[in-house]
Amino acid sequence: MDEFDIIARYFAPLATMPGAFSLKDDAAAIPAWPGFDLIVTTDQIAEGTDFFKHDPPASIAKKALRVNLSDLAAKGAKPCCYLLAIALPQGVTQEWLADFAAGLADDQARYDVSLLGGDTSATEGPLAVTATAFGHIPQGRMLKRGGAKPGDAVYVTGTIGDSGGGLALLKHEKDALAQAQCDYLIARYRIPEPPVDLGPLLLGLASASVDVSDGLIGDLGHVADASRIKIEIDAAAIPRSAALKAFWGEGPDALIRAASAGDDYQIAFTADPLQDGKIQAAAAQAGVTVTRIGMVGAGKGVVLGYRGSVLAIPKPGYRHF
């Protein structure tokens, strides 16, 4: 089957918006929402970096989409649709494609988004998937990395470091963990769970916000840079799952590992501490946890405090090069 057959069979059924033209045209159309900005983000995931060759196709599909939904959530946007550019290596089977498309269909239902368009091609290299996601926000209200002010509290959603633990397990860096805990951590690496419903609820509450994708410390460093402030994190307050605690243990090394591992796809944000009640109410409404982990002060950079001392951070986050 050629790319037209693949698109018609596996992807066109996912393209339910009128402006997608059933993936039968050269481009798609997004109607203007007067008074709203269209928020746009693109992230690619590649075999060997973001997933492994034999990962379930549905999980690869979900990760490709969710890493983008995570960016939208961190900016306060409600997602509406996405583009998918996929470069397929030789030997991809119909079963693989069907499972990949089923993963997208699952997530479309879960997040109320629709495929808008894309590009399917062949590659001599490993599988690569580039998704571009779109969402809406009232004009000029996008949450930015800049905007944190001294006196603000620092929050993070969900738990941090699980995905890094899962990756370490998949690389067999350390074993000896109960099967259920292994499964949990590996699932967090393969299929992130960005707090998509929380994002829009943070408009008017958060002063700055960032998607935690390259490591909590590194991404908060972007907030510190953009806001020209200093962020002081209480390392012991960083939320970690029971599985991660069982895997990496307690103590400063384990906390630094969690706070510098990538692929969390949570949101870290700052807010006036007077908003704490509203923030917790928003978290409850969105069905996620939000943990207060630190404070914003004057100065620059990110400091990780632990029992009254400051931890040295060897590598704040993931770098591609």
Add this chain to the structure above:
Amino acid sequence: MDEFDIIARYFAPLATMPGAFSLKDDAAAIPAWPGFDLIVTTDQIAEGTDFFKHDPPASIAKKALRVNLSDLAAKGAKPCCYLLAIALPQGVTQEWLADFAAGLADDQARYDVSLLGGDTSATEGPLAVTATAFGHIPQGRMLKRGGAKPGDAVYVTGTIGDSGGGLALLKHEKDALAQAQCDYLIARYRIPEPPVDLGPLLLGLASASVDVSDGLIGDLGHVADASRIKIEIDAAAIPRSAALKAFWGEGPDALIRAASAGDDYQIAFTADPLQDGKIQAAAAQAGVTVTRIGMVGAGKGVVLGYRGSVLAIPKPGYRHF
């Protein structure tokens, strides 16, 4: 240098729109234009398929952008901005990146577009570039593949087959051509010249339109399918450059090669023949040539006529698989 340095040094200077936030945030914002649809398209290009490893980086950059601008032009949209997701293989040098960015800067000036955002990562495979381009069209007016009616004339812009000739030269399928003609054809393969200025002028004139990227016959086949009509092409009328004529010669085989080679990035469209004068005026305004090559009739598929007989078409266009 890591990806943050690469983005700051080479890509941020290209991101001049306010909504790009100097590439320093998680996402970009496109303001709504009330009364206009945002037209979106994405196309990836990959080493070994769309370009060669040692092609000039500036030409790779331009091709990545222009294959997308071509889709927008075919839909009648004026481009405004683009996203760029790039997966860099090991060993990419600063010189390479500087030349790549210079190619984008050239085209930004030429087409009045700006970088809106993107993603930079490393790959274990060959270089891959995915661009996503945006443009505007008055609401509901996008030119589609459907819409051609019996009695319409069929037009194509520029010359057809040059890029296929350039690719054959690069693959050394046939040589023996004057150097200037070789250079011309190879340049057409490396750097397409989509009729970007013509696109918006076709609104209200064209009844159906398609980007010629996989081969003229194949792409007109999409128009025939979507419009549920038959397209009859006069093969002898297909516009070919002097260089391509010198390379592939005359006669039906040479015409079929031109009409089934990919990578033209011209526009093929249909229109009421009474609009012919306005179409030629629009072409003159846009500084491109438009050639009438056939007619729309009742039926289905694409027929290539030549001196009173019908040519058999072995392969109507490029397929990835």
